[in-house]
Amino acid sequence: xxxxxxxxxxxxxxxxxxxxxxxxxxxxxxxxxxxxxxxxxxxxxxxxxxxxxxxxxxxxxxxxxxxxxxxxxxxxxxxxxxxxxxxxxxxxxxxxxxxxxxxxxxxxxxxxxxxxxxxxxxxxxxxxxxxxxxxxxxxxxxxxxxxxxxxxxxxxxxxxxxxxxxxxxxxxxxxxxxxxxxxxxxxxxxxxxxxxxxxxxxxxxxxxxxxxxxxxxxxxxxxxxxxxxxxxxxxxxxxxxxxxxxxxxxxxxxxxxxxxxxxxxxxxxxxxxxxxxxxxxxxxxxxxxxxxxxxxxxx
Numbered sequence: 447x448x449x450x451x452x453x454x455x456x457x458x459x460x461x462x463x464x465x466x467x468x469x470x471x472x473x474x475x476x477x478x479x480x481x482x483x484x485x486x487x488x489x490x491x492x493x494x495x496x497x498x499x500x501x502x503x504x505x506x507x508x509x510x511x512x513x514x515x516x517x518x519x520x521x522x523x524x525x526x527x528x529x530x531x532x533x534x535x536x537x538x539x540x541x542x543x544x545x546x547x548x549x550x551x552x553x554x555x556x557x558x559x560x561x562x563x564x565x566x567x568x569x570x571x572x573x574x575x576x577x578x579x580x581x582x583x584x585x586x587x588x589x590x591x592x593x594x595x596x597x598x599x600x601x602x603x604x605x606x607x608x609x610x611x612x613x614x615x616x617x618x619x620x621x622x623x624x625x626x627x628x629x630x631x632x633x634x635x636x637x638x639x640x641x642x643x644x645x646x647x648x649x650x651x652x653x654x655x656x657x658x659x660x661x662x663x664x665x666x667x668x669x670x671x672x673x674x675x676x677x678x679x680x681x682x683x684x685x686x687x688x689x690x691x692x693x694x695x696x697x698x699x700x701x702x703x704x705x706x707x708x709x710x711x712x713x714x715x716x717x718x719x720x721x722x723x724x725x726x727x728x729x730x731x732x733x734x735x736x737x738x739x740x741x742x743x744x745x
Contacts, residue, residue, distance in 0.1 A: 489524070491576060491583045493729035496694055498736070499568045499589060505531060505544060505560040507576065510728050525558035529578035533562060536586075537570035566733075568592060574731045585724050585731035590630055590689045593622045595740035596664070598685055603670070616744065618669040620685050622737070626662030631655070631695030634667050635686040638674075638744075654695045673744060681744040687737040693723045694732030 495505035509524035531544040544560035566572075571588045603615040620634055631654040655667050667687070675681045690698070700720045722728050 491526070491529075491578060491581055491724075491727040493574070493576065493583060493585070493724050493727060493731055495574065495729075495731050496690075497566045497572060497587065497589055497733040499566050499592070501566065503533060503544070503562050503564065503566060505533075505574075506557070507531070507560065507578075508558075526578055527558045529560075529576055531560045532575045533564070534573040534575075535564070535567075535570055536573055538567070540564065568735050572731075572733070576727075581726070583724050583727035587691055587693070587723070587731050587733045588628070589733040590628050590691055590735050591625050592735040592737045593625060593632070593687050593689050595620060595622045595685060595687060595737055597621045598683075598740055598742050600683070600742065600744065613672060613674050615670060615672050616683075618671065618683065618685070620667040620669060620687065620740075622665060622667075622687055624657045624660055624663055624665050625689065628657075628661075629692040630657045631690045631692050632657075632665070632667065633688045633690065633695070634669050635688055636669065636671055637684045638671065638681065654690070654699055656692065656695070675745070679745070682741055683744055684739050684741045686739050688734055689737070690734040691732050693721070694730060694734055696721045697723075697730040697732065 489509040489511070492508050492510045493505065494507075495503065497503055507526045507529055509526065511524070527546045527548070529546075532541060533544055534541045542562045542564050544562045546558065546560055548558050550557075566589060568589045568591045571586065574585045574587075576583045598618060598620050600616050600618045603617055618636070622632075624630060633654050655665065657663075657665065669685075671683070673681055673683070697720065704720065720728075722730055724731060
């Protein structure tokens with residue numbers, strides 16, 4: 447009885463093995479290669495221009511690239527140097543055609559741009575129109591007014607230091623009034639120096655403070671900075687408030703977030719969506735103003 451029972455089990459295993467083999471062969475024979483028909487990417491005009499009072503308007507223009515084109519690192523940026531670029535001061539009533547030129551950076555790379563010699567004025571509204579090979583993009587922006595820094599207070603954070611004789615963390619509070627009737631985004635540019643060295647700009651806390659719900663109110667920007675010095679040094683700090691339009695700040699911050707998300711160690715980094723204000727294209731036509739510097743002596 448035991449012999450026949452084992453023989454019956456062996457027959458069932460053999461039948462299952464043959465069935466599994468036939469099923470696997472059937473699945474393999476049904477495989478079919480499919481080619482996905484991905485439509486070609488239609489490039490768009492990409493604009494980058496941020497107006498600033500007292501600074502000559504400069505506009506960068508190129509063509510956008512498709513998603514899969516970025517895998518080809520040998521592909522150069524498609525600079526456009528034969529477009530018609532018109533800048534209009536709606537408030538003052540002048541219209542100017544920007545000129546095309548090229549600039550060379552320290553690494554030897556060349557970048558095309560457009561410029562004009564008109565004076566940019568805070569409070570004025572500007573329109574941009576670009577035509578190139580049958581394509582047209584446009585945008586509009588109003589240059590914000592510069593703010594006035596009312597006061598700067600600071601305290602030393604003695605609980606967080608490496609060596610209080612040579613390096614100390616300071617907490618700064620920069621107070622200024624929001625420009626009423628405008629959508630503003632503020633960023634602090636800070637510098638420190640001692641009696642010998644030149645001004646040294648700190649890059650770590652450049653985040654925007656928006657005036658949503660605080661139109662015309664007194665705002666306080668809380669800021670920290672590590673200050674380096676020698677025991678006998680007199681140390682100074684200088685602050686500037688950069689006042690940008692909301693569209694300019696959102697675009698700039700998205701670019702910063704995009705660069706930060708490229709870190710190979712950021713396994714859970716989310717994709718960054720770039721906001722833009724170019725009708726019919728991509729990029730930014732924005733504006734910002736810079737306050738007068740406010741200096742304080744730290745020690």
